[in-house]
Amino acid sequence: EAQVTQNPRYLITVTGKKLTVTCSQNMNHEYMSWYRQDPGLGLRQIYYSMNVEVTDKGDVPEGYKVSRKEKRNFPLILESPSPNQTSLYFCASSFSGSSYNSPLHFGNGTRLTVT
Amino acid sequence: GQQVMQIPQYQHVQEGEDFTTYCNSSTTLSNIQWYKQRPGGHPVFLIQLVKSGEVKKQKRLTFQFGEAKKNSSLHITATQTTDVGTYFCAGGDTSGTYKYIFGTGTRLKVLA
Numbered sequence: 001e002a003q004v005t006q007n008p009r010y011l012i013t014v015t016g017k018k019l020t021v022t023c024s025q026n027m028n029h030e031y032m033s034w035y036r037q038d039p040g041l042g043l044r045q046i047y048y049s050m051n052v053e054v055t056d057k058g059d060v061p062e063g064y065k066v067s068r069k070e071k072r073n074f075p076l077i078l079e080s081p082s083p084n085q086t087s088l089y090f091c092a093s094s095f096s097g098s099s100y101n102s103p104l105h106f107g108n109g110t111r112l113t114v115t
Numbered sequence: 116g117q118q119v120m121q122i123p124q125y126q127h128v129q130e131g132e133d134f135t136t137y138c139n140s141s142t143t144l145s146n147i148q149w150y151k152q153r154p155g156g157h158p159v160f161l162i163q164l165v166k167s168g169e170v171k172k173q174k175r176l177t178f179q180f181g182e183a184k185k186n187s188s189l190h191i192t193a194t195q196t197t198d199v200g201t202y203f204c205a206g207g208d209t210s211g212t213y214k215y216i217f218g219t220g221t222r223l224k225v226l227a
Contacts, residue, residue: 041219
């Protein structure tokens with residue numbers, strides 16, 4: 001089954017404790033991206049990757065890191081989480097070979113709470 | 116930077132009533148996509164519009180892309196309780212960066 005898998009689904013942590021949220025897709029998609037969703041603000045892009053070893057900042061990259069060493073994986077790293085990073089996070093992927101943006105496939109989300 | 120505004124933010128309707136959500140961009144978009152997110156779920160792709168003035172239908176849902184490719188609308192006829200959720204538009208950037216610009220979403224509640 002074609003899917004984007006995120007882990008964990010829920011995470012409660014304390015300020016300053018490094019954490020990684022994993023994302024993996026099995027559709028051989030070139031494009032992958034991370035979003036955070038907050039009430040009233042919609043989906044805001046954190047980082048995206050057009051292909052292996054190519055990453056770029058989105059609209060809200062501060063406090064986050066990503067890597068794209070393999071095509072299928074795109075982990076999101078919070079080196080020193082702070083309470084303002086409490087949010088619902090989504091990983092998404094798409095095929096990027098067409099002229100227009102292809103439909104995004106989203107993971108099930110990770111609800112992160114930083115205390 | 117490019118922004119996509121979406122209105123209304125919330126809408127409560129009686130089952131059977133119609134519903135419309137609108138997206139407006141400050142700049143021309145290459146295309147527009149619509150997604151639906153059920154409560155507790157993740158966004159799911161509904162449709163993509165590419166051409167100026169394009170109209171597409173999916174059963175009770177009608178999607179339009181404006182002539183200037185700066186605005187779009189989603190209209191649901193005779194809403195059902197299964198239509199509950201948040202509807203997002205996502206515009207394609209024209210600068211070649213392959214960027215998706217999401218609207219803020221419209222949360223629809225359908226009262227039975």
